[in-house]
Amino acid sequence: MNEQEKMQFFYEMFHSSLSRLGPGTEASTLKALEIVAAARPSPTTIAAGGRLRVLDLGCGTGAQSLILARQLGEKILAVDNHQPYLDALRRRAEAAGVSERIVPLLSDMRAMEFGEGAFDLIWTEGAIFCMGFLDGLVKCRKWLAPCGLLALTEICWLQADVPQDCRDFLLQLYPPTMDIAGNLAAIRERGYTVVDHFTLPKSAWSEEYYRPIEARLEVLREQYAGDSERLGMIEMIQAEMDGYRKYSDYYGYVFFILKR
Ligand SMILES: C[S@@+](CC[C@H](N)C(=O)[O-])C[C@H]1O[C@@H](n2cnc3c(N)ncnc32)[C@H](O)[C@@H]1O
Structure with a gap:
């Protein structure tokens, strides 16, 4: 397989029919939204005629964009770099009756x-790492209006005594992971006030994210039986999911709600 074929197969696994593409739950998004609502910028700090300007970064097929559109009643600029995900988001938004509030951007x-201060609220679940967590914090702060809010999830160590085999396992998948205190310190150093943070439940990974993917991989294993390269890619994703089950006491996603 050349690189393009590998990429195509990656998107066949992480297909646009999936309703979420990273760990999370609707309840966690709603909980973060409640925290945001309590800390929301005052109307005097909101530009654009009192409307909240909202950006969903790495929106995928819209797991969060749809909730934000429904709950906030505001327009959501939904950014992703894979057009089939944005097409799926458009279809889901139409079905949910919020299509006029979703603005997909490839x-x-x-x-x-x-521009500086272009948004009052930036949401990014499971996606800020695509810019690099620290660079992403700096960029988002520039894009936020004064008192604007950033709601993000990021992988963190959840315990101090992480076994070395777990550290080695995660290092193959993600850039060096920090513990919650380390992330909070990095966040504050970049000029944010921490409004709140909470750890996502294990079900955000196993039930909401991995279960539909595993069902999909099962179908692809049959479809590509005998294709060792594609089967190898499937088993790499399977190993990532098995690793989470083994080490889920040690790492997880943490929701951070931050104010500029
Ligand atoms: C882990 S998924 C999370 C998607 C969505 N927030 C969710 O929870 O279902 C990360 C998303 O970021 C998108 N992405 C990755 N790199 C990107 C980039 N450089 N620019 C824009 N989007 C990117 C992927 O296509 C994917 O939809």
Whole structure:
């Protein structure tokens, strides 16, 4: 397989029919939204005629964009770099009756430029790592209006005594992971006030995210029986999921709600 074929197969596994593409739950998104609502910028700090300007970065097929559109009643600029995900989001938004509030934008978040203070709320679940967590914090702060809010999830160590085999396992998948205190310190160093943070439940991974993917991989294993390269890619994803089950006491996603 050449690189393009590998990428195509990656998207066959992480297909646009999936309703979420990273760990999370509707309840966690709603909980973060409640925290945001309590800390929301005052109307005097909101530009654009009192409307909240909202960006969903790395929106995928819209697991969060749809909730934000429904709950906030505001327009959501939904950015992703894979058009089939944005097409799926458009279809889901139509079905949910919120299509007029979703503005899909095909763009690479690493290359995107917005004006200073362009948004009152930036949401990014499971996606800020695509810019690099620390660089992403700096960029989002620039794009936020004064008192604007950033709600994000990021992988963290959940315990101090992480076994070395777990550290080695995660290092193959993600850039060096920090513990919650380390992330909080990095966040504050970049000029944010921490409004709140909470750890996502294990079900955000196993039930909401991995279960539908595993069902999909099962179908692909049959479809590509005898294709050792594609089967190898499937088993790499399977190993990632098995690793989480083994080490889920030690790492997880943490929701951080931050104020500029
Ligand atoms: C882990 S998924 C999370 C998606 C969604 N927030 C969710 O929870 O279902 C990360 C998303 O970021 C998108 N993405 C990855 N790199 C990107 C980039 N450089 N620019 C824009 N989007 C990117 C992927 O296509 C994917 O939809």
